[in-house]
Amino acid sequence: MPTLLQKLPKEESAIIARKYSAPAIFKLSLLEVLATGKDLMIRVCIITGWQLPNDKEMQEILFNQLGKYLIEKWPTLNREEIMYAFRNKSSHVKDWGKNVNLSLFTEVLEPYLIERKAASEREATIALKLENEKTDLPFKMTNKELIETAFDIWKGMKNWEFIMVGAWDAIKAEKLFPLTHDEQMNYLKAAKAIATQKEEKDSDFFFNIDKESWLKYTAGKLATNKYFETLNK
Numbered sequence: 001m002p003t004l005l006q007k008l009p010k011e012e013s014a015i016i017a018r019k020y021s022a023p024a025i026f027k028l029s030l031l032e033v034l035a036t037g038k039d040l041m042i043r044v045c046i047i048t049g050w051q052l053p054n055d056k057e058m059q060e061i062l063f064n065q066l067g068k069y070l071i072e073k074w075p076t077l078n079r080e081e082i083m084y085a086f087r088n089k090s091s092h093v094k095d096w097g098k099n100v101n102l103s104l105f106t107e108v109l110e111p112y113l114i115e116r117k118a119a120s121e122r123e124a125t126i127a128l129k130l131e132n133e134k135t136d137l138p139f140k141m142t143n144k145e146l147i148e149t150a151f152d153i154w155k156g157m158k159n160w161e162f163i164m165v166g167a168w169d170a171i172k173a174e175k176l177f178p179l180t181h182d183e184q185m186n187y188l189k190a191a192k193a194i195a196t197q198k199e200e201k202d203s204d205f206f207f208n209i210d211k212e213s214w215l216k217y218t219a220g221k222l223a224t225n226k227y228f229e230t231l232n233k
Contacts, residue, residue, distance in 0.1 A: 012119035018081050019116065026075035026156045036079050037067030041100070047086050050100045062100060069102050074109055075156030077116075085112035117161065124165035125213050143170035151228055160225035168220030177227040184219070191218040 028036060041063055045052055053059055089108050150167035171177050195215060198205045
């Protein structure tokens with residue numbers, strides 16, 4: 001049986017493999033985040049030609065600030081993805097300048113995140129199909145583990161689009177957030193409205209994506225988002 005990665009186009013398969021190649025920033029301990037910030041800053045300076053401050057105390061402040069910046073802005077990325085983005089997306093920045101500029105991280109990472117998001121959506125569609133076919137997925141989680149992981153990611157992003165596929169099925173199975181028929185239809189209606197917006201921006205958005213499956217898991221993500229909001233009060 002083909003695996004999930006084998007069913008994805010080559011470039012998207014590489015993105016998904018990279019996504020799972022190392023722990024996401026939000027999963028690291030504080031010490032690990034600070035160490036990652038230091039390591040990334042040194043490597044990024046080599047790639048960009050940025051100059052680190054000569055003063056050791058200023059360097060430590062810079063490393064710590066990068067660690068905090070990663071937690072606040074890019075919690076779902078991992079160090080391998082960030083380094084890949086700097087190696088391959090640096091052309092998006094016209095002028096690096098001589099000194100470190102954290103805002104330029106955004107100019108490098110945003111284009112990568114757009115590609116990652118598209119690949120993740122296709123991954124979710126294929127995963128849903130494989131799940132329906134009862135094909136073995138490359139990972140196994142209990143409902144509780146899946147919900148906890150999805151909630152941790154959501155707390156970092158506060159964005160329904162980054163909710164893991166399957167989270168809503170797990171929530172339903174555990175009977176944690178029961179919905180009336182009308183409420184279910186409202187979430188599906190909202191998903192259809194979002195689909196229309198995406199098609200207006202990109203007429204090929206659903207090229208190679210099964211629209212009915214996408215609507216189903218998007219409605220589930222919206223319901224999951226509402227459930228997570230109740231947990232976060």
